Amino acid sequence: MMAEPFTTLTSLPMPLIRNNIDTDQIIPSREMKSTGKTGLADGLFAGWRYDTIGGRNSNPDFVLNNLRYADSQIILGGSNFGCGSSREHAVWALAEYGFRAVIAPSFAPIFVGNCFRNGILPAVIDPAAIATIEKADCAITINLSDQKISLDRQSWFFSIDDEAKAMLLEGLDAIDLSLKMAEDIASWQKADRAKRPWIYLGANQ
Amino acid sequence: MLMPKWRLLLPEPSTLFDSLWDSHVISTLPGGGALLAIDRVFLHERTGASALNALAEAGRAVADPARVFAVTDHIVDTRPGRTDQTLMPGGQAFITETRTAANAAGITLFDVDDPDQGIVHVISPEMGIVLPGCTLVAPDSHTCTQGAFGALAWGIGSSEAEHAMATGTLRLNKPKSMRVRFSGTLSKGVTPKDMIMTLIARHGAAGGKGHAVEFAGEAVRALDMEGRMTLCNMTTEFSAMSGFVAPDAKTFAYLEDRRYAPKGSDWKQAVEHWKKLTSDTNAVFDAEIGVDASDITPMVSWGTSPEHSIGINRSIPNDASQQPLDYMALQKGQSLAGTPIDAAFIGSCTNSRLSDLRRASALLKGKKIANQIKAICVPGSSRVKREAEAEGIDTIFRDAGFEWRESGCSMCFYAGGESFAAGARVISTTNRNFESRQGPGVKTHIASPETVVASALAGMVADPRELL
Ligand code: SF4
Numbered sequence: 089m090m091a092e093p094f095t096t097l098t099s100l101p102m103p104l105i106r107n108n109i110d111t112d113q114i115i116p117s118r119e120m121k122s123t124g125k126t127g128l129a130d131g132l133f134a135g136w137r138y139d140t141i142g143g144r145n146s147n148p149d150f151v152l153n154n155l156r157y158a159d160s161q162i163i164l165g166g167s168n169f170g171c172g173s174s175r176e177h178a179v180w181a182l183a184e185y186g187f188r189a190v191i192a193p194s195f196a197p198i199f200v201g202n203c204f205r206n207g208i209l210p211a212v213i214d215p216a217a218i219a220t221i222e223k224a225d226c227a228i229t230i231n232l233s234d235q236k237i238s239l240d241r242q243s244w245f246f247s248i249d250d251e252a253k254a255m256l257l258e259g260l261d262a263i264d265l266s267l268k269m270a271e272d273i274a275s276w277q278k279a280d281r282a283k284r285p286w287i288y289l290g291a292n293q
Numbered sequence: 294m295l296m297p298k299w300r301l302l303l304p305e306p307s308t309l310f311d312s313l314w315d316s317h318v319i320s321t322l323p324g325g326g327a328l329l330a331i332d333r334v335f336l337h338e339r340t341g342a343s344a345l346n347a348l349a350e351a352g353r354a355v356a357d358p359a360r361v362f363a364v365t366d367h368i369v370d371t372r373p374g375r376t377d378q379t380l381m382p383g384g385q386a387f388i389t390e391t392r393t394a395a396n397a398a399g400i401t402l403f404d405v406d407d408p409d410q411g412i413v414h415v416i417s418p419e420m421g422i423v424l425p426g427c428t429l430v431a432p433d434s435h436t437c438t439q440g441a442f443g444a445l446a447w448g449i450g451s452s453e454a455e456h457a458m459a460t461g462t463l464r465l466n467k468p469k470s471m472r473v474r475f476s477g478t479l480s481k482g483v484t485p486k487d488m489i490m491t492l493i494a495r496h497g498a499a500g501g502k503g504h505a506v507e508f509a510g511e512a513v514r515a516l517d518m519e520g521r522m523t524l525c526n527m528t529t530e531f532s533a534m535s536g537f538v539a540p541d542a543k544t545f546a547y548l549e550d551r552r553y554a555p556k557g558s559d560w561k562q563a564v565e566h567w568k569k570l571t572s573d574t575n576a577v578f579d580a581e582i583g584v585d586a587s588d589i590t591p592m593v594s595w596g597t598s599p600e601h602s603i604g605i606n607r608s609i610p611n612d613a614s615q616q617p618l619d620y621m622a623l624q625k626g627q628s629l630a631g632t633p634i635d636a637a638f639i640g641s642c643t644n645s646r647l648s649d650l651r652r653a654s655a656l657l658k659g660k661k662i663a664n665q666i667k668a669i670c671v672p673g674s675s676r677v678k679r680e681a682e683a684e685g686i687d688t689i690f691r692d693a694g695f696e697w698r699e700s701g702c703s704m705c706f707y708a709g710g711e712s713f714a715a716g717a718r719v720i721s722t723t724n725r726n727f728e729s730r731q732g733p734g735v736k737t738h739i740a741s742p743e744t745v746v747a748s749a750l751a752g753m754v755a756d757p758r759e760l761l
């Protein structure tokens with residue numbers, strides 16, 4: 089599904105500076121109750137956010153429950169953010185809750201791919217910059233075309249793969265991109281069918 | 294670059310991974326990645342309905358439904374007399390919605406009561422759906438199991454599954470290549486599970502990160518197909534993109550006459566094609582690891598990552614980290630052998646095939662497991678279950694005190710349904726000993742079927758070689 093295009097975003101970032109936040113912490117398996125991509129926001133960070141496992145009483149000490157950050161669209165995270173199982177539900181839960189960007193010193197590779205596919209920007213900047221932003225505790229602006237994060241007069245550059253950037257900027261879906269190559273795919277398959285007919289099932293099963 | 298002229302005429306020696314990859318590149322993408330042709334997609338009910346529904350909601354169709362398969366294995370109940378009902382709260386919807394979505398998309402579903410139902414990575418080879426030289430993906434991290442057939446098989450995310458179904462392709466960056474060579478021969482009582490656990494224990498759970506791993510060497514050649522599947526199964530625990538073994542006569546013999554395998558002249562042509570799927574003698578890998586198979590002993594995990602594993606006669610290392618030890622209620626320097634257990638589990642896509650059950654039952658025959666132990670055997674597929682029953686294996690398990698189940702993932706993972714008792718210590722043939730993987734607070738020790746049987750009999754972690 090197409091995501092909203094991502095151009096610039098201004099928001100107060102929510103600090104969650106812990107290293108190795110894994111996908112099971114972002115959304116525990118027990119919270120994945122439906123077969124769809126939605127209905128996951130309530131399970132976001134459930135293990136930290138509620139005071140009992142499977143419960144729904146807010147743990148007031150967890151930052152997500154701090155009203156100051158109620159409208160945050162950016163998470164300020166620790167290193168190796170999104171490690172663990174490849175479950176895309178982690179990113180769906182973040183997106184459904186309303187986050188559009190995660191800023192961290194490093195990310196798990198599969199998580200990064202999942203972010204791009206779902207309209208979330210994972211931006212890498214160094215821990216010192218993250219500490220500065222955390223300390224300032226005020227709104228920052230992310231400008232994707234300039235690949236810049238700015239806070240007052242300071243700014244930090246982040247790198248991003250060209251294709252991923254284009255996808256985010258235009259709200260494009262990878263499937264749309266690939267379907268534009270339908271002719272290449274068809275002619276490749278035609279040639280391949282002659283070489284490996286057994287791959288193409290259907291007629292004789 | 295200057296190069297002697299003759300060099301230009303010779304093709305560069307290439308790895309099996311290069312041939313698998315290059316033969317599927319449809320086009321090179323601007324970012325340097327590739328649009329890669331995907332030959333087979335397999336779904337299961339935990340992720341299948343969501344991928345199919347998302348596709349349908351976006352108004353897209355499955356490009357070639359004949360090459361997409363689905364099965365109910367993850368959430369389905371494994372207690373005898375099962376129906377669509379399942380112990381996981383809300384679990385039934387995953388089963389019924391997968392059924393509806395699979396029918397609407399026109400793909401083949403191996404449903405709850407299908408004679409070919411079973412764990413995806415067990416039934417795909419059983420039906421010849423995975424073939425040498427093919428690319429196969431599933432939204433499941435243990436898809437690498439199927440690399441045993443000389444295929445490039447790997448786990449993907451849900452959106453990628455949609456992409457693969459809608460376009461017959463994936464957009465990917467090429468990983469690096471690694472060869473892991475097991476030389477020598479395995480000792481008695483040592484199994485492929487111990488090989489892969491040794492590799493991960495020595496080189497770390499991130500040891501294969503960013504790489505596609507070819508398993509080679511005499512000890513790998515000596516394995517039967519089921520052993521090779523066990524070996525490849527845990528390449529995801531090694532953080533590799535996938536693992537595979539070059540196909541050989543054993544591979545072809547296994548696949549011949551299977552339901553979806555090529556037949557007649559296609560078969561002959563296919564085998565000729567598959568015989569070429571090897572790494573060239575001089576091929577250069579980005580990384581190489583050697584392991585002497587004769588050094589390997591039965592392995593058991595002590596912590597909460599598969600890299601926290603030791604030979605069964607060793608003690609927990611003195612530099613072991615404290616957090617996993619606390620969770621497992623164990624101490625540095627302590628020996629694992631002799632640790633009392635509460636439960637034993639034989640099953641999962643790692644170790645639930647007929648050969649696993651045969652070897653386990655041979656050790657169990659005529660014996661009884663320790664009194665207090667809850668022991669469960671879950672065949673990997675309905676076919677494995679039938680074949681085991683025809684050999685009387687179920688009777689041996691039952692007489693020894695094991696429960697004998699319908700096939701599925703069962704207690705390999707906890708999704709809110711059935712589990713071991715909170716905090717129970719379980720010895721298990723599965724692949725993940727993560728915290729609470731088999732139920733809240735459950736302490737999982739992963740090991741081979743032989744070690745699980747020896748431990749169930751003794752009521753404590755025990756060396757299977759004492760039974761031989
Ligand atoms: S048996 Fe376990 S590891 Fe294998 S596919 Fe099922 S849940 Fe995953």
